[in-house]
Amino acid sequence: MHKPRILWLNVIFFTLTFTGAVIWVPWHGLVNGFDAAEWLTFFVLVFASGMSITGGYHRLWSHKAYKAHPIVRVLYALGGALAFQNSALHWASDHRVHHKHVDDNDKDPYSANKGFWFSHIGWMLREYQPERYSDYQNARDLQNDPIVMWQHRNYLWLALTMNIGLPLLLGWLNGDMLSMLLLAGLMRLVLVHHCTFFINSLAHVWGSQPYTDRNTARDNGFLAILTYGEGYHNFHHIFEHDYRNGIRWWHYDPTKWMIKGFAALRLASDLRQVPEEKIESAKLQMQLKHTQNKVARLPNAEQLLSQLQHEYEQLKQHLTDYYRAKKAALEAKGQQLKEQDLHQQAALLQQNFYQQLRRWRQFTARIA
Ligand SMILES: [Zn+2]
Numbered sequence: 001m002h003k004p005r006i007l008w009l010n011v012i013f014f015t016l017t018f019t020g021a022v023i024w025v026p027w028h029g030l031v032n033g034f035d036a037a038e039w040l041t042f043f044v045l046v047f048a049s050g051m052s053i054t055g056g057y058h059r060l061w062s063h064k065a066y067k068a069h070p071i072v073r074v075l076y077a078l079g080g081a082l083a084f085q086n087s088a089l090h091w092a093s094d095h096r097v098h099h100k101h102v103d104d105n106d107k108d109p110y111s112a113n114k115g116f117w118f119s120h121i122g123w124m125l126r127e128y129q130p131e132r133y134s135d136y137q138n139a140r141d142l143q144n145d146p147i148v149m150w151q152h153r154n155y156l157w158l159a160l161t162m163n164i165g166l167p168l169l170l171g172w173l174n175g176d177m178l179s180m181l182l183l184a185g186l187m188r189l190v191l192v193h194h195c196t197f198f199i200n201s202l203a204h205v206w207g208s209q210p211y212t213d214r215n216t217a218r219d220n221g222f223l224a225i226l227t228y229g230e231g232y233h234n235f236h237h238i239f240e241h242d243y244r245n246g247i248r249w250w251h252y253d254p255t256k257w258m259i260k261g262f263a264a265l266r267l268a269s270d271l272r273q274v275p276e277e278k279i280e281s282a283k284l285q286m287q288l289k290h291t292q293n294k295v296a297r298l299p300n301a302e303q304l305l306s307q308l309q310h311e312y313e314q315l316k317q318h319l320t321d322y323y324r325a326k327k328a329a330l331e332a333k334g335q336q337l338k339e340q341d342l343h344q345q346a347a348l349l350q351q352n353f354y355q356q357l358r359r360w361r362q363f364t365a366r367i368a
């Protein structure tokens with residue numbers, strides 16, 4: 001089969017930066033050492049560039065999960081140039097295609113079905129989809145954002161200034177330009193590259209599928225640590241407009257915390273959040289499916305399956321009742337007497353729901 005043209009510039013760029021980061025930087029560290037200011041700058045720039053991708057390119061521009069003040073958008077544009085992952089317009093356009101055609105080997109630009117290497121970096125090494133390279137029709141909204149377009153038009157010099165100029169300036173202030181360039185420039189660039197590439201590769205093969213199995217995306221708490229919270233990728237692929245990826249408070253999702261922080265400072269607004277009921281319902285549906293598959297092999301499958309279906313329906317009903325009551329209580333805010341009543345009712349229904357949920361868990365554990 002005829003293979004697409006190799007993009008030599010990308011091949012050379014990725015090879016040289018990677019080789020430099022694994023050989024030159026450690027060698028320089030052994031011989032000259034790195035001081036505290038260099039390490040500190042390294043960590044600050046790791047988060048600044050990485051979270052401009054996750055908070056800016058991804059959750060703000062690709063998915064419109066919230067609105068951000070121009071100051072924040074300018075910071076994201078600069079951080080995105082530092083991350084060297086192409087312009088926000090280009091990145092978001094690719095990413096929207098990824099969501100729309102996830103796992104489709106012809107359309108998804110980094111389809112996980114084409115293997116780990118391809119989804120991690122291989123997709124950037126050959127000209128796989130030349131026909132839509134500069135086609136930004138699926139990102140017309142972003143073309144109205146002057147900050148996005150300013151970054152897009154000036155991407156190359158911005159990226160070079162942020163990746164070479166900034167470390168050199170900081171190194172000059174600190175008294176050693178080369179060490180700063182190697183650690184906060186080169187090492188940081190390669191590390192953030194591969195950590196964010198993991199979201200397309202590892203987060204589509206390693207982890208659990210609590211919300212959907214209609215695509216390869218996985219939830220993986222460990223991966224969240226490397227990806228600024230984007231390891232909860234199974235959740236993300238079903239509820240892509242939610243500003244969170246890790247939805248529980250204990251989920252490590254620094255991007256979510258940053259967005260919340262911006263909102264507290266009035267630098268972000270309209271944070272979108274999927275109703276809890278929808279999330280619970282998706283989870284229950286997956287549990288039903290798993291249990292059905294396991295039970296189907298048992299000798300008394302028919303009877304168990306109908307029992308299972310019955311339990312599921314009951315639980316769904318409790319879930320709906322509880323959230324309906326909760327919503328009514330919220331809507332009655334201000335009308336004191338009514339509000340109190342409704343809150344009591346919601347609390348009771350919540351208890352019923354949790355009771356039924358326990359029953360469901362015991363039942364599915366027993367039969368499967
Ligand atoms: Zn994905």
Ligand SMILES: [Zn+2]
Pocket residue numbers: 058062063095099236240
């Ligand atoms: Zn996404």
